[in-house]
Amino acid sequence: MRRVLFATPLLALLALLAGCGDKPAPAGVQGDPERGRIALSQYACRACHMIPGVTGSEVYVGRTLEDLGDRQYIGGKLPNNQANLVRWIRDPQSIDPGTAMPAMGVSERDAIDMSAYLLTLKK
Secondary structure, three states, X not given: XXXXXXXXXXXXXXXXXXXXXXXXXXXXXXXXXXXXXXXXXXXXXXXXXXXXXXXXXXOOOXXXXXXXXXXXXXXXXXXXXXXXXXXXXXXXXXXXXXOOOOOOXXXXXXXXXXXXXXXXXXX
């Protein structure tokens, strides 16, 4: 009897956790958002930006990225779409020479995955 009482809450917890999967990329967006979340950590983007789901220090050097999927513009200049976000991630200086954001040597594949994750971030 004791084993049944223990198993029932455990099964309920496992069912609840199974429903906590990652957000899929928005319609029409390429890439793997989960791989992008990991890449954001590997490229140390959290050193300047607050990014939900990416661990790191609480910093406010660059703008928070918590609602990037809702924004109309990237860097105040480009319409917010995946192609422009990939361009911005890979070489922000080519778009805005005055930006403080450095080129971090992000590969095309990583930028696509990073953009897929960032575009899921909405209020």
